[in-house]
Amino acid sequence: MEKEIQIYREFLKSKNLKLTKPRLTILKAIFRNHEHFNVDNLYEQIRKKQSNVSRATIYRTIPLLLESGLIKLSLRCDSKDIYEHSYGHENHLHFICTNCGSIKEASFIKVEKLINQLAVDANFKITEYHLSARGLCENCRKSTDQ
Amino acid sequence: MEKEIQIYREFLKSKNLKLTKPRLTILKAIFRNHEHFNVDNLYEQIRKKQSNVSRATIYRTIPLLLESGLIKLSLRCDSKDIYEHSYGHENHLHFICTNCGSIKEASFIKVEKLINQLAVDANFKITEYHLSARGLCENCRKSTDQ
DNA sequence: AGGTTTTTGAGAATGATTCGCAAGTGCATA
């Protein structure tokens, strides 16, 4: 957590922005665990555990965290953007169950190489990968025998 | 185009739905060319070329086209869902330029194999792939020399 | 044509996200 705070502090300083209490509260809430999160999650979690922060401030802070590289947009589910840590996390891809909504992560290494080659061929400079597939998870396959 | 209409007609019949004039207008507008499209595009295109169809009807028709397998959700850009043909189109991945918004498609074959294997390992049954990467396209790399 | 069901269009409603602004904070400086 200290490392993330340090990165955040330096990022903010480089933009002439201040590491205020709400901004720190949000950062800590995000890095308290390793789960994917969305604005509502985060808002509820903060409201439960610590000083309140308005939704507006959360919405204003997320772009800063994105730009700093600490988090990234992971995927979109139920009309909501879902984020995850990017600092300290390998790239990975997501298997999203359309029946129960569960998200399973899978290895990225081999896929990344291939896609990088495709990008080279296309003369495209990748900054962010978004790889996912929708379908049925193990449990839901059993229960719906498909 | 005839083939798509046929598929659409049979799909609708199987659901006890009618192939009405607005539904046909929408289908034809979509398959008139091979571009990615969103609701606004489509609405404007229909408004220009043929009889009017309300936005509400477009929004109601898209889920039918998705379910019939004729189109698929391609990606999300500028807070809008973007669709594309899936009937008659190979799976492919998208390189999206964060600078100019252009979308370049790339081959999917090798990537697909790898991801299928990962899905087998995870006991996950894939029904739809969503593979994209954001970054800088060829042109934008030149002009911003990055 | 008449009766029944489905579909449509228009606008209201919704839900996520963004904005505007007055009040509050953080920080530098005296």
Place this chain on the structure above:
DNA sequence: TATGCACTTGCGAATCATTCTCAAAAACCT
């Protein structure tokens, strides 16, 4: 430590994509 000023915040209003409601229109069946 008090003062000044720029940056932030919280609140509610605004926006924007999408969905819903409902009365009128179209399609289908006889």
